[in-house]
Amino acid sequence: METSASLLERLRNAPEQADWNLLVELYTPLIRGWLRRYSASNQDADDVVQEVLAVVIRKLPLFERERTGSFRSWLRTISVNCLRDSWRSKRFRPSAAGGSDFHMVLEQMADPASELAQRWNDEHDRHVLGSLLEQIRPKLNDEMWQAFKRVSIDGATVADVAVELGTTTNAIYIAKSRVMSQLRELGRGFID
16 A cells, blocks of 8 residues: 655655645644634634644744654644734633633643643544544555454454454454554654
């Protein structure tokens, strides 16, 4: 199976319009969901999403992955800063009652050790994983997808899935390995 270079690497080194479009499609719903919790309207959240994506597009070529999860932390930091800037400029009205509550939320979002930041990290990884699986699925035959899904997503045992699909355990391990390889390649730098 053909595996493309990591989207993150392509965006940093030799981006094409299709790569930028994919980044925007991938992250717009996630960022909008994050911001919508704290906005008075969809329009406010959409405006901040556009600001976040503009910063990401402008600064991504300079981004250097330093550790596990650094891209999602970088993205969260940009989101928090854009949200804070919008609130300060009065273009954005927080839905939290009182400015101090909103300031506290911003500080929690900015703190990588906070429960809120951890929740954002988990949402990020689930969202990106789901999007990557949607990209990979059409490239797989049905048996390979079922083998991967049943073992890796549903938690079934390899032996049970081999019986269900009428194949060998070795074939199940190979299918899982091939899909995981594609996921690792596509998601390198985005999820760990």
